[in-house]
Amino acid sequence: MRALLLSTLILMPVTASAQAGGGIGYPTVAAALEALKSKQGARVSTRDGWTIVDDRPANAIWSFTPAGHPAHPAVVRRGIVEQGGGIHVAMTALCQADKVACDKLIEEFKELNAGMAQALQSKPAPAQATAEQAQAVERQSMIYFAAVDGRRYEAAYQLQSEMLKKQMPFEGWRKLSEDFNTRAGEVRRRTITKISWYKDPPQAAPGTYAAVDFSAQFANMNTHCGYLVWMRQDDGYFVLVREEQNSIDQATEQKLKPEELARLRAQFRCKD
Incomplete structure (x- = not known):
């Protein structure tokens, strides 16, 4: 994706x-x-x-x-x-x-x-979403974040597509999520910064997709951002088909010069 x-x-x-x-x-x-x-x-x-x-x-x-x-x-x-x-x-x-x-x-x-x-070479065509669809994707994203942050891993995993589950079986995904939560500490903030809609993007199954950019802050991590990609199903339900996140822990961040931190945040596509 x-x-x-x-x-x-x-x-x-x-x-x-x-x-x-x-x-x-x-x-x-x-x-x-x-x-x-x-x-x-x-x-x-x-x-x-x-x-x-x-x-x-x-x-x-x-x-x-x-x-x-x-x-x-x-x-x-x-x-x-x-x-x-x-x-x-x-x-x-x-x-x-x-x-x-x-x-x-x-x-x-x-x-x-x-x-x-x-x-x-060609950008995927932007798609128009209804207000109801936009609300559904935003709600689904926050439900997913709440489940992961609350260590309710089975509930979060059920929101993923079957293809995503095949790429990362539950136990492996749960371990990665648990390791991250332990390192990051208590969540302080989760913010959805942008939702972009696409219709039939290249190298993906035909359909309507929503790319959800987000940023977050944790007790041990000030810089954390990434995106979720949801795909609309025939019944109108959205399933998670892609997740990417990037972060910098506080110990590492303190060693960076302001311009280095700004460059990394831009590379991670962080938006406050």
């Missing part, structure tokens, strides 16, 4: 290595996967045999080849970066198979990036 929020996408040069792992920050594919599995804020899922890590703190997606793939073991990291006033895709890879298989893997991902760029 990131297509809802990115207006431009420019491909950057791709680097790949069949031996050294300096480009991805880990010496081997196995070391990268092991480290990411325990990384705070990273979500691990399996799709068609591939292990996918949504590294939200780094704004990156890691794709690990399944056993039996010609290029196995290999990993491709794709990250969204802001540069020169635009948004770009930076891609690096580590492939420990033979060169022919590795080269083919990289070419396949280049094609995926090209298709993604083409799909994102």
Whole structure:
């Protein structure tokens, strides 16, 4: 659902290595996967045999080849970066198979990036929502926040779509949510800053979507913001299909210069 929020996408040069792992920050594919599995804020899922890590703190997606793939073991990291006033895709890879298989893997991902760029060249068409729909989405968002903040995880999880549940089973999602609540402390404020509506956005199932930008403040965290994406069902009910949140704890924030904090808040799309 990131297509809802990115207006431009420019491909950057791709680097790949069949031996050294300096480009991805880990010496081997196995070391990268092991480290990411325990990384705070990273979500691990399996799709068609591939292990996918949504590294939200780094704004990156890691794709690990399944056993039996010609290029196995290999990993491709794709990250969204802001540069020169635009948004770009930076891609690096580590492939420990033979060169022919590795080269083919990289070419396949280049094609995926090209298709993604083409799909994102046009903005999703804004949709008009009724007052009743807008109220329903705002109410649903606050119910979700209240359930998570109140540690009523089963109630919050039931608001998610079946696809989202498949990407993150309940126990894994509950642990991430509990860890965050413990670090953040008591919630002080939750604010919905904007609701944007979209009809049939690229790279998503056809339908009507509401992107809800929010900000929050906790006892141990002054900067916390992100967005929820809700999809309207045939019966008029809205289910959660995407969630992204970014935060800076107070200890880290105190070490930042004002301009550094402002830059991070802009990168996180924080709005007070």
